Amino acid sequence: MIRKETILIFILFLLWLNWILLSFNLIFQDFIEKSRVKEEKVYVIRRCSCKDYIKFRQQYKIGILVDKKGNLCRLKCK
Incomplete structure (x- = not known):
């Protein structure tokens, strides 16, 4: 037992x-x-402006906004 x-x-x-x-x-x-690894879509626009970048962030939340030259828009809008 x-x-x-x-x-x-x-x-x-x-x-x-x-x-x-x-x-x-x-x-x-x-x-x-x-x-x-995070997958993010890349959106290309003619020219980066802070106004466009703010609208983009409000609308899409996820993704990267780039101008035609390949510059990141978020770096220009700090």
Whole structure:
């Protein structure tokens, strides 16, 4: 017959193992989220103006606005 102490030790071991696995899961989940590549659409316009850039950010939220020369509009509007 199994003693109560053995069952208690086994339960404590399982709780400890569960805590270790959850800790590693949180660490690796944070690492995976940081290493994901974001896909963004690139929108090309003739000339960058801050007014156009502000309208673009309000309308699309996600994406990159670039002029025909390849300059980022957000760098001009700071």
